[in-house]
Amino acid sequence: MFQRAMKEVYYTPVEKKPRLAPKPYTCPEMPLKEPVSVFCRIRPPEDDNEDAFTTPVDSRTVKLTPPVTSFAFRNGSAKEQLFRFKHVFASDASQKEVFDHVAKPLIGDLLNGKNGLLFVYGITGSGKTYTMEGTRSDGGILRRTIDVIFNSINKLQSMKYVFKPDRMNGFEIQSEADAMLDRQRIDVMKSNRRYARYRKEVSGSQDSYERIPDSSHIGNVDEDNVYGVFVNYLEIYNNYIYDLLEEFSENNMVKDLQSKILREDSKRNMYVHGCTEVEVLAKGQKRRKVAHTRLNCESSRSHSIFNVRIVQAPHDAQGEAIVMDKAAIITSQFSMVDLAGSERNNRTKATGERIKEAGNINNSLMALRQCIECLRENQLNRGTRKVPYRESKLTHYFKNYFEGEGKVNMIVCVNPKLENYDETLPVMKFAELASEVQVHRPASSVRPDLGFTPEIVDITPVYSLAPSWPTMEYTSESSFEEMVENLKIYLQKRLATKEKFNSELSEQRINVRERIMEMEKENVYLRQESGSLRSLYDDAMKKVKHYESLLLNAEADNDSLQRKLTEYITIVDDYNQACEERDMAKSQGQLEKQRMKARLKAKLEAEREKLAREMRTKLKEQKGQLKSQMYVTQVKALQAMFDNPQTPAVKDNSKGSHSVKRSLSDPKVNEPTNNAMDSESPPARIATRQQHRRSLSQGANVGPVWIDHRPDQVVEPGTLLQPNMPRRRSVRLLKSEDIESKKASHYCLTTQGEDSSGEIATKMYKGNILPTVGGGAQVVFQDVEILKQKDPLDVCAVKRGCDGAPKVDLQTLQNRCAVGLTSVSASQATSYAKKMRK
Numbered sequence: 001m002f003q004r005a006m007k008e009v010y011y012t013p014v015e016k017k018p019r020l021a022p023k024p025y026t027c028p029e030m031p032l033k034e035p036v037s038v039f040c041r042i043r044p045p046e047d048d049n050e051d052a053f054t055t056p057v058d059s060r061t062v063k064l065t066p067p068v069t070s071f072a073f074r075n076g077s078a079k080e081q082l083f084r085f086k087h088v089f090a091s092d093a094s095q096k097e098v099f100d101h102v103a104k105p106l107i108g109d110l111l112n113g114k115n116g117l118l119f120v121y122g123i124t125g126s127g128k129t130y131t132m133e134g135t136r137s138d139g140g141i142l143r144r145t146i147d148v149i150f151n152s153i154n155k156l157q158s159m160k161y162v163f164k165p166d167r168m169n170g171f172e173i174q175s176e177a178d179a180m181l182d183r184q185r186i187d188v189m190k191s192n193r194r195y196a197r198y199r200k201e202v203s204g205s206q207d208s209y210e211r212i213p214d215s216s217h218i219g220n221v222d223e224d225n226v227y228g229v230f231v232n233y234l235e236i237y238n239n240y241i242y243d244l245l246e247e248f249s250e251n252n253m254v255k256d257l258q259s260k261i262l263r264e265d266s267k268r269n270m271y272v273h274g275c276t277e278v279e280v281l282a283k284g285q286k287r288r289k290v291a292h293t294r295l296n297c298e299s300s301r302s303h304s305i306f307n308v309r310i311v312q313a314p315h316d317a318q319g320e321a322i323v324m325d326k327a328a329i330i331t332s333q334f335s336m337v338d339l340a341g342s343e344r345n346n347r348t349k350a351t352g353e354r355i356k357e358a359g360n361i362n363n364s365l366m367a368l369r370q371c372i373e374c375l376r377e378n379q380l381n382r383g384t385r386k387v388p389y390r391e392s393k394l395t396h397y398f399k400n401y402f403e404g405e406g407k408v409n410m411i412v413c414v415n416p417k418l419e420n421y422d423e424t425l426p427v428m429k430f431a432e433l434a435s436e437v438q439v440h441r442p443a444s445s446v447r448p449d450l451g452f453t454p455e456i457v458d459i460t461p462v463y464s465l466a467p468s469w470p471t472m473e474y475t476s477e478s479s480f481e482e483m484v485e486n487l488k489i490y491l492q493k494r495l496a497t498k499e500k501f502n503s504e505l506s507e508q509r510i511n512v513r514e515r516i517m518e519m520e521k522e523n524v525y526l527r528q529e530s531g532s533l534r535s536l537y538d539d540a541m542k543k544v545k546h547y548e549s550l551l552l553n554a555e556a557d558n559d560s561l562q563r564k565l566t567e568y569i570t571i572v573d574d575y576n577q578a579c580e581e582r583d584m585a586k587s588q589g590q591l592e593k594q595r596m597k598a599r600l601k602a603k604l605e606a607e608r609e610k611l612a613r614e615m616r617t618k619l620k621e622q623k624g625q626l627k628s629q630m631y632v633t634q635v636k637a638l639q640a641m642f643d644n645p646q647t648p649a650v651k652d653n654s655k656g657s658h659s660v661k662r663s664l665s666d667p668k669v670n671e672p673t674n675n676a677m678d679s680e681s682p683p684a685r686i687a688t689r690q691q692h693r694r695s696l697s698q699g700a701n702v703g704p705v706w707i708d709h710r711p712d713q714v715v716e717p718g719t720l721l722q723p724n725m726p727r728r729r730s731v732r733l734l735k736s737e738d739i740e741s742k743k744a745s746h747y748c749l750t751t752q753g754e755d756s757s758g759e760i761a762t763k764m765y766k767g768n769i770l771p772t773v774g775g776g777a778q779v780v781f782q783d784v785e786i787l788k789q790k791d792p793l794d795v796c797a798v799k800r801g802c803d804g805a806p807k808v809d810l811q812t813l814q815n816r817c818a819v820g821l822t823s824v825s826a827s828q829a830t831s832y833a834k835k836m837r838k
């Protein structure tokens with residue numbers, strides 16, 4: 001509009017025609033958002049007689065008819081469905097037609113500094129690879145793209161190595177002289193024999209066959225720029241990214257490709273770190289992983305991504321040299337993605353590794369689908385759901401496209417064979433969904449102001465309302481009228497021009513205001529982005545500080561641990577030394593101990609020997625004393641017999657034995673008992689004491705016959721006093737015959753147990769065996785003897801209730817008998833014996 005107006009107005013021409021400042025790439029009419037353009041391509045049937053489930057209705061619509069074999073038909077939900085696309089390519093559509101419709105506009109964008117993404121989607125064998133790569137004679141989108149790019153930039157292509165990838169998704173620029181040096185260096189390398197052999201091997205896949213190149217070109221290429229064309233070829237296989245153009249080392253031609261990592265550059269664009277950017281085409285195709293499945297021998301099991309990057313930089317004002325400023329470089333990218341086929345495992349009979357591949361393929365396609373769905377949902381409902389780009393490498397890599405870094409086109413490939421209906425239906429639905437998603441178009445790709453244009457040349461045209469004023473001179477009346485007429489015409493022209501200028505001015509004002517508003521919007525967006533970037537930066541800085549403090553703490557901990565370790569090592573050394581010393585001392589101590597033990601043992605033996613000797617001597621002395629006392633008593637008894645012939649011998653015996661017993665007892669203890677005994681009548685005394693007699697002099701065949709009933713295990717009291725049972729028969733198990741025997745007249749039951757103070761008490765329940773009326777026998781218990789053995793030092797405390805200290809010295813106690821006799825009444829004994837029997 002402005003230029004059209006310029007043609008009609010007068011301007012003052014400048015002397016030298018300046019080169020116009022580079023046009024900004026902004027197109028004000030361009031919408032900020034536009035939908036993903038989805039195209040459909042139906043491949044021709046393999047067999048001419050083959051039925052198809054697709055019917056193109058018009059250039060934008062295709063109808064899908066479910067065949068009888070389809071799942072929908074079987075479950076009764078079969079119905080014809082129409083799907084609308086931006087364009088439907090019927091089976092007879094040529095490669096050129098597809099390219100011109102789908103890819104060429106994106107190449108136009110590419111050369112104008114904008115990004116573009118084109119991916120082909122469909123089930124296996126539907127013609128994705130055919131569409132992308134084509135055949136040897138009839139190239140697909142990929143080859144045609146390169147053809148058209150070179151046709152368009154033609155002589156504007158920069159010398160090789162003027163642009164150099166900086167390995168951070170950007171490019172550096174160098175002078176042509178430096179570029180020439182680089183070329184020479186590479187040429188020397190190429191002449192290396194081994195390298196030449198390698199080049200020959202890898203370039204075997206190059207475009208060496210006959211192919212008619214695409215001859216079309218893009219018209220509106222900025223001729224003031226120089227262009228560099230770079231390509232990289234990537235593959236996503238099992239969710240790993242591989243660089244298909246990676247150079248092999250000379251020694252390792254067949255090494256496996258190493259997976260690459262995704263990174264974000266300084267402008268938050270995703271890129272594959274360390275991938276090879278070359279100007280060589282089709283180099284990576286041979287190395288693409290192509291697996292054999294049952295459906296399609298050439299079925300791709302990986303997503304392949306062919307990226308073409310255009311780098312452009314302006315010439316200087318004289319149009320001679322490139323501006324050597326990195327900020328002046330504009331980079332744009334066109335990504336062509338051949339997605340792996342989305343087939344079902346059971347149909348392809350995939351097993352093992354194939355199933356894993358299929359899983360990964362389906363996962364990444366599913367992730368793509370989810371991202372598209374999420375974007376659509378957010379756009380419809382003004383939602384802010386997080387788009388799951390990071391779910392797979394495929395979506396993560398292309399997230400920028402969906403967030404406004406360029407236009408997105410998609411071709412859905414369809415194999416119309418009837419058996420493919422079930423799998424094609426979800427593909428079509430996905431395509432329909434994708435076509436509803438709006439992606440941002442980049443608002444502008446403004447070349448930075450290089451600052452030279454306004455200062456070097458003034459390109460502003462000089463406006464004037466009209467040429468110079470007409471002459472105001474007149475000579476006559478007629479000439480005056482003529483002058484007035486001319487003036488009138490002149491003024492009218494001026495007024496008309498002025499009005500025109502005014503209307504143009506208001507129009508331009510509107511334009512400028514619109515642009516200002518757009519810029520304002522952009523500004524807001526940029527401000528938001530810068531805010532979010534700043535917060536990201538702040539977060540990152542916080543994290544860095546946090547990690548630094550953690551690191552410092554960890555280092556401090558490490559130091560203190562090191563110190564502790566050294567201390568512990570010293571302690572352990574000391575301890576080991578102490579252990580060694582102790583072991584030595586221990587072995588010496590043991591020797592000493594053994595010696596001491598032997599000495600003590602010898603001493604003990606000597607003591608024992610001495611004690612035994614003394615005991616024997618003492619015993620002899622006591623025996624002597626006893627004998628002499630017995631003789632005295634016997635003499636006295638005989639004398640009494642002679643004096644009183646009625647006194648029975650037994651009485652004498654009992655008395656004698658009693659007296660013998662007393663002589664063995666402590667005189668102090670026995671004294672009252674003697675008195676009591678003395679107060680009783682002699683026959684009663686004999687009857688009572690007969691039971692307690694301790695016989696040391698009884699003849700073997702004199703006196704009653706005792707049945708000595710003893711338990712199996714009795715602790716031998718080891719006392720000198722023994723029960724008076726001269727004729728006895730010991731039984732362990734009492735039988736009725738033992739009692740009924742005519743010979744037995746007395747019975748003694750021995751028991752043992754602990755008394756209340758925990759000492760062993762031996763009890764002897766004694767009784768007479770009497771015949772019963774029925775002809776049997778019975779025992780009538782008369783007496784119980786209790787024999788207790790006590791610690792001599794405790795005797796005083798227990799028996800006499802003193803304060804616990806022994807009241808007699810050890811010698812006195814030794815002289816006493818350790819056995820005391822206690823008698824109980826016959827009735828008590830009988831009741832006790834009955835209890836025992838129970």
Ligand SMILES: Nc1ncnc2c1ncn2[C@@H]1O[C@H](COP(=O)(O)OP(=O)(O)OP(=O)(O)O)[C@@H](O)[C@H]1O
Nearest residue numbers: 043044124125126127128129130296299300340341
């Ligand atoms: N439009 C077409 N015209 C002629 N032949 C075609 C067309 N589309 C596909 N074909 C042929 O069909 C076969 C399978 O096509 P292609 O390999 O492109 O399928 P694909 O979708 O890439 O399969 P996959 O996903 O398994 O890689 C090839 O032999 C190809 O030549």
